[in-house]
Amino acid sequence: MSKIEKVTKTTDNRFLNMYDLDVVTKTGHKGLYHVASRAKDVSDLKLNTHVNKPDGVIIYALYGEKREQVVLIRQYRFSIGGYIYEFPAGLVDEGENYHQAGVRELKEETGLTFHPIEVDEMYSRPYFTTIGMTDESCAAVYGAADGVISRNGLEDGEEIEVVLADRTEIRRILKEENVSLMCAYMMMHFLYEDPEKPFGFLHAE
Template sequence: MSKVEKVIKTTQNHYLNMYDLETLNKNGHQGLYHVASRARDVAELKLNTHVNKPDGVIIYALYGEKRDRVVLIRQYRFSIGDYIYEFPAGLVDEGEDYHQAGIRELKEETGLAFHPLEVDEMYSRPFFTTIGMTDESCAAVYGTANGKLSKDGLEDGEEIEVVLADRTEIRRILKEENVSLVCAYMMMHFLHEDPAEPFGFLNLKER
């Protein structure tokens, strides 16, 4: 089995750092692998802890009494030099569970109030995002949102437009726009879900 022989932290940033992994593959060949991580030091990397603690939360919120619109954000991302459609999301703060993080992040990014649903753990436990590049994992929270849109909670560096997308707009976005993969899959799912049971794929208990 392949293994990591040594890990070296190469940056000193607040939210994201780079690590060089000196590796040995299954054939005995040495290599160098680069990993981005939210971990603050080598000891906190998931390859050392083997604990999948969520770094962030992704928020799947349906808006309105009919729950017929999905809360999306259209955000400028430096990595592509363009705007992309995503779900509201953010980091989980120390001492915060991901439901609390979802409520806080939706309020900050959109001004809306989020009402999370309690679902089976297999839907809400953290999953890895882009495992070839990072050990980051995120938990998904599901629920409804109401209230008025506001930009008051945005940070100075955030360039975000909130979109309350109905099924017609979702079809257009999928055909024409940059979309994150997780967001695209859930939008496709929403298109074909029974409008009377928009959370039918979850085992629901009201929180």
């Protein structure tokens, strides 16, 4: 089995840092592997703690009297130099659970009020996002949203447009726009759900 011989922190940023890993492959070859992480220090990396504590939360919220729309954000991302469709999301603050983080983040990014639902742990436990580059993991929360869209909670660096997308618009977005993978999969679920039974996939046996 491959192993890690040494880990070195190479940056000192607030939200994201880089770590260099001196590694030995299963065939004995030595190499250098780069990992981005929300961890503040080497001891906090998941490769050391082996605890999958979620760094962030992703919010799948339905809107409207008949829950016929999905709350999306269209956000400018420096990594692609353009806009991408995503679910509202954000970091889990110390002392928060997933639902509390979801309520806070949806309010900050959209102005809407989130009403989370309880689901089986296998649907809400944290999963890893882009494991080839980072140890980041996120939990998903599900529920309904209501209220009035507002930009009042946005930070200066956030360039976000709130989109309430029905099935027609979702089909267009999937065909024509940049979409995050996690958001795209959930949108595909929504397209083929029974409109009378929102979040049907969460209750399938």
